[in-house]
Amino acid sequence: MLATAAQSGGQEVSMMRNAQVALIPVFQFGVFSQSDLAFFSGPNFDFAGRVHTNGDLYPEVGTAVLSHFMTK
Secondary structure, eight states: OEEEEEOTTSOEEEEEOOOOOOOOOGGGOSEEESSOEEEOSOSOEEEESOEEESSOEEEOOOTTOOEEEEOO
16 A cells, blocks of 8 residues: 655655455354453353454453363
8 A cells, every 4th residue: 555645845755555464264263352352250151262352351250250261
């Protein structure tokens, strides 16, 4: 991508950016979130799958409650 900006006095600046696109199928994730993702205290939670968020991940675990994310 090439972007150029010019001022009325003849000054000009250009910037070039290269972007690499990776196609990752969403269905490979057990949990996918476009924004922030939070897990709150509740019953014990076991999960065997990938978790992805484009925002922040907030795991909230209370006393005597276990959240266990196993590897794929």
